[in-house]
Every structure is written in structure tokens, then in C-alpha cells.
Amino acid sequence: MNNNFRLQLALLAAPMAVALLTSDSFIHDSLTQVLMWGVLALAWNILGGYARQISVGHVAFFGIGAYTSTLLRIGFDVSPWLGMIAGGLLAALAGVLLGLVTFRLRGPFFTMATIAFAEVLRILAVNLRGLTKGSEGLTLDSTPNVAMFVFGSLRTYVFVAWAMMVGLFLLSWMLGRSKTGLRLLAFREDETAAQSLGINTYRLRLFAMGLSAFFTAVGGTFYAQFLLFIDPDSVFGVDISLQMALIAVVGGIGSAIGPIIGTYLVVPFGQVLRAELGAQLAGLHLVVYGLGLILVLWKMPDGVWPALERLIARLSRRNATTVPKPGTVA
């Protein structure tokens, strides 16, 4: 898989290269968003791709992360770097609790439960005004202070987001190659057979949920620090759950690089559409998203990355003597 390995490295390095080579703040802003969504899609992928438990309520964890770090910052002057960890842990706990509640649910039952869970949190965020200031939202101090996760230069945000994405990529990649990764593969292929071979599928599921929730919350904190304003609709909205999942599905779930390809394709596409069509045609880019998703699912149900791998395999077969073996982990 050497070809693909180099390709993956190139894909990972690309945003940094672009960031270092340009000074355009608009590009840096776009890059930051692309990378942040990469983090979110990778986080979602741990549960949705590796464990194949489809959640459309992941924004719940995003919001928990955003609100936790923000409230700690505003109320107790706690650095969002620490708040990020706290938010992650809180989200992981919420994820595990959700997993406990839904442990017998499969397929659409599970999905619906996640949607309901996220909605409950959104409604709570709106109504618990004493805690969250409701729909008014919370604003963060914008004075640059590295210790407080506020940077003067946009390029620094790109770097931080990039570091997060690469870090999570490496973690996903290692998870995929680990014993747990193989167990997850077995689990999603046939849960009963996996149990008969000694795999504690109950714990495995909770582990995937907790880990996935943790990193989604980390993304939430980053978002809060990037925009310096959060409110229930922006950090608990279902559209975020959908986009996270959509990106991973389009890019290719179940691999570490898939969500990254997904974000490279989906996010700039949306940004361009929105820019070109402006506010008059609000919603058009999402119509395209929706139809595009259906198209990808129809033509490349595994996602773009596996289709790309197949293309590369076909091209290299003309020159090479061995064919890459399928079915390996991550």
C-alpha cells in the first residue's frame, strides 16, 4: 500500500502547505473550517465508521464541549485548553450514558435515539437561561491570549486545527490497526459471532461512543474559541450532526483518511456555493449537498476514498506485478 500511504501523507500535509504559502485571511478562514470539520468527521467516524453505529445526534457532544469550555472560561477564568479536556470528558460521560440507555437498540432505533438526545440538549440549552443565557448566547473575550486559546493571527488557528486533525487521524489510524480495531470490525460484521469469540461487544460499543464523543467535544471547544460566540442553535443544531456524518460518509467511513477526503471535498464546495450564490439563494448549497449525498451513495456507497483506492489499484495493475490485498484493517 505504499502508493496510497504517500498519497495519504500528501493529503494530510496539503492544508499546512497552503497555509504557509498564502497570507490571504479568507483562505486561512476557509482552511480553519475545513480542518475543524475534518476533526469532527474523524470523531464521528469512530462510532459511525468503525463501529457502524449511525448517530445523527453527535452535535450533542459538540455542544457539550462548546458550552463546557466557554462557561468555565467565563465563569471561572479557566483556560479553554483545560476546558477542552473537561468538555471532552463530560461529553464522553454523556456518550457512555447514551450508550447505556440505547444498548439494545440497533439500526434506525439507535439513530432516532441520538437525534432525540441532541434535541433534548438543545431545548435544555435554550431554556436553562440561568446557566446558558438561552438564545441570547455567550460571548467570549477576543483579546489575543494564547493561554486562553485566543490567537492574534488566523494562521495560528489553522495550525491548531491542523494539528488536531492530524492527531486525530493518527489516533484513528492506530485504532484501526489495533486489537480494538479488529474487534470493532468483527463487531460490525456480525455481533453475535463476535461475542462467541470472546469479544465484549457491550463494552466495545461504549468505548467507541465515549471516544467519539470526547473528540467531537474537542471540536466544539475549538469552534467556540474560533467564533468567540455560541448559542443553542449554533452549537446544538441538527445541521451540524448531519454535516459531520455526511462528510465522513462521502469521504469513506471506516478508514482514517476517508473523513479527511470528505472534508476537503464537501466543505470548500459548500463555501464556494454559498459565496457564488450569496444570501439570495439561501439553502441552495444545502439542496446540492442533499442531492450530492444521494448521488455519492448511489455511485460510490463506500465513499470516495475506497473508490479512489480501486482506481489507483486498477491503474497500477498495468505496471505492478502484485495486487493489493483487500480486507485489511484501516
Next chain:
Amino acid sequence: MGLSPAMADLLIASLLLGGLYVTVSIGLSLVFGVMRVMNFAHGEFVMLAMYAVYWVYEAVGIDPYVAGLVVVPAIFIICFTVLRPFVLWLVNSPPLVQVFATLGLSIALQNLALLLWAGNFRSIQTSYSNTLVDLATMRVPLTRLVAFTVAFLLVIGLHLFMKYSFFGKAVRATAQNRRTARLMGINVERIYILVFALGTSIAGLAGVLLMPIYSVHPGIGFQLALIAFVVVVLGGLGSLPGAVLGGLLIGFVEVCSGYFISPSMKQIVYFAVFIIVLVTRPAGLLGQRGAEEVGLK
């Protein structure tokens, strides 16, 4: 009798709301029960029907219920023809594809509405919008009474159809075992299209009934879908009597919590009910035990 006026009012209000919820949800349960596909775009069809009725009224002044006589069959026909390949593809796809394809459709339709008609809330005012009818202890909006009556007739009609008509029996056979149904000569594909079209046009009917009562906006599909999820899970996915029971119960829960707790928190109450049901009896009140563990198999 022992019922206080307040209790009677609550009951009547519950029934009226419950009837609406049944209409919104029963199509979803039908589609899942037969095709094992959860249509995450179900709410959007309600929304589209509402907009259709709205625009017909605004443009030509035709009464919403009359317009409904055209809109509902139109939805049926569209599903039967235009969406046919989509539906057949969906039924034979893995769970992941089913979920995201219907979600994709939902996103597309919701934003199409946003694109075409903007995000503001729209409502219609007919000559009878404010008409109240005397019913036992309270005065009830005519529009809600009409909605309940239609819902009632729908449920009866659906029950009779499923139980006594040939198509109804074919549908039930297909729901139980698609391979055997095929061996018996049933055109399974046509049954699927029929069921999808039926389920979706019932959603359209719900939209027709809702428009005189509520306002429409692009996001209403999602909100209604959430209610539908709770109703069908409570009642038992795939069970039509379950959807009826679920709808009435949720109507009751919502009315009571709006009255006893607070209007803004009533959503939380039925989500709490949802979670409790999922924890204690995921198959629902009238559903098959263990169905939730099989999921999409």
C-alpha cells in the same frame, strides 16, 4: 360523572392533538413495517403538502381541504412514478445507505423549500379559521375537529383496507416474509412502491389537515418527524394500531405537560417518554419484542 370540566377539556384536547399526530406518524410506521426502511424524509412530505395547500390558497383561493383532494393523490402519483427507482434502490441497500439517502432527501427538500419560499412562517386564514364548535364542555376549533374526523376515518379505512382487500393482504404477506410472498406470485416491488406511496401520501394528508391549524416553515418537517419518531417507537414500529395508540398517548402527554408544567418544556416531556420507552420496552407497546434488536435486518 366523575370528570371535572378541566379533565374533560384536557381529554378532548388530547384526542384532537393525538388524532393529528396519528395522521402524521402512521405512514412512517407503515413504510417501516413493510419495507424495513426508516424514511427520514417523512416530515418533509408533510411540509411540502402544507406549502402546496398554502400556495394554492394564496394563488387561486381554493379551500385547503378541497386542494387536498388534489394534493394528496398528486403526492401518491409522484411517489409511484418519479420516486419509484429511488424507492427500489433504497429497499435493497445496506442500512447506512438507507439512512443517509433519506437524510439526503430530507436535507434537499427542506432547503428547497427554504430556497423557494424563504424561512418565514406562513399561515392561511379561511372563513372558518376561527369558527368554534360546541363540544361537550368546551368550544373546539372547527379545523381541529375536521382534522380529527378525517384521521378517524383514515384509521378505519386503513384498517379495513389492510384486513380485507387483496392488496392489504399482499402487503401484510410481504411485510412478514418477502421471499415467500414473491413465491406466492406477489409482485413485491410493486407492493413496496405502493406502500411507500401510500405512507407518504398519508403524510401529505396530514399536511393538508395541519395547514388550516398551524403555520408552515421549512423546518417544520423536522419537528414533525421527531414527533413521528416518538409516536411510532412508543406504539411499536410497524404496528398500525400501535401508531394510533402512540399518537393519542403523545397527544395526551403533550397537552397535559403543557397544562401542568410549561409550554416550552413540553417537548422535553415527550422526549423523556421516548427515552423511557427506549430503555424499558424498545419494541413499543404493541410492537414485536426484539424488533429493536434486529434493527434493519
Next chain:
Amino acid sequence: MSAFLSVENVTRRFGGLVALDQVSLNVEQGRIHGIIGPNGAGKTTLFNIIAGAFPPSEGRLTLGGDNINRLSPEQRCARGIARTFQVPRPFNGLTVLDNVAVGALGGSSNVAEARTRASATIDLLEMGEHTGNLASTLTIGLRKRLEVARALATRPRLLLLDEVMGGLHGDEVDRMIATIRRIAETGVTVVLIEHVMPAIMSLAEIVTVLDQGRVLATGPPEEITRNPAVIAAYLGDEVTA
């Protein structure tokens, strides 16, 4: 002569249906124990209970003296019980190697080690040439062998084989018989459900006959096949002699 696996008065009901009725049997360590009976006798239900798929309605199971009634399937696997499924359940998206490696994970510190151990098990079952193939591409005979390999990779003390001969042709049956004998020779206790009589006759040291959820007879194969009650139970049933 200690009973390694002890099934004591196990009853299992499904609603109004009594699938197993006061079934008792003892499997001695290191032996090959056969379970036969007409279709619907409850053989797979018994396996499911031993493997932990669901609990008995009444009765007790002990393994090596310990009560295992409350253990989950994965816990029983940790105690040394491994099983195959009557209809093979391979991990279709994984290669043969990875399928078996999943079984070997428990005793390995990493995936590479699991794969190495899996290789050895694959060789034991003479599936070496299929190592890199996806499980979905295998024929039924190979899938059955994969089931056995995967279960074996968990290093079980008790191996439950559910109709592993079903669907195999002459040659394959002989090879499977030889393989099972080799497995038993390593000290693994084997319990096998079979319809293929030559397999039972040549492998099983003790046979238990189930009929309609009850134990009809237990004893050496030659005795069992001459037992008139057993023959009567099979009348009208296909017995490949």
C-alpha cells in the same frame, strides 16, 4: 472420570413451547461427545444454552465444577468454551486470516501476533491457500472449516461443533473427521451435533440422543444405534448411514 461439562436438568421454554425438558448430560474432559436426534429435537437450542446465547428456563450448567449459568457468551469464551454456528457466520468483509485472527485476539498482545497464531490454525485446517481471500468468496465447505478455525483460534478447552459436516461431500467429510480427531488429540473436549452418521460413529466416544427436547439415551455409539427407542425416533427421518 470427572465431568468437565455438566448439564443438569436443563429445561428451556419459548412461550408455550418446551424446547428442552429436563436434559442432563455429562461430558468428560478430553473426550469427543456426540449429540444426535431428529430435526427439532432441541440440539442447537442446547448448544445455544451451553454457549450462553440465552439462559435455561431451569437447570444448571457447570464447567470444570464452576456454575456458568450467568455468564455471557464472551465470558464463556474466556472460560474456554468456543462454538461454531449451524449456518456459518463468517465476517464477510474480512479475509480468512483476519477472521481467524479475531478468534486469536484474546491470547495475543497485538494484531500481528494474532495473525501469526491464526496462520497456524489455518494450516491445521488445511486452508492455507485461502488465507488472503475474503470470507464472502468461500464455498460452503470452506466456510464450515473457517467456522472451526475461528473457534479453535480462541484456544478453547471445550469446542462445540454444530453440524460441521452438513453440506460437505465425501472427501471433505473424511478430512473434517481427521481434523476433529487431531483437535481432540491436543486435549480439547469436543461436543458435536451431527446428522452425518459415519462422522458420529468414527469420532464420538459417547453419544447422547435427543428427541423432542428430552434425552432418549446416552452411551457408546454402537449401543445407541442398536437401541430400539432411538431407531423408532428416527423412523421416517433421513439417516445417512
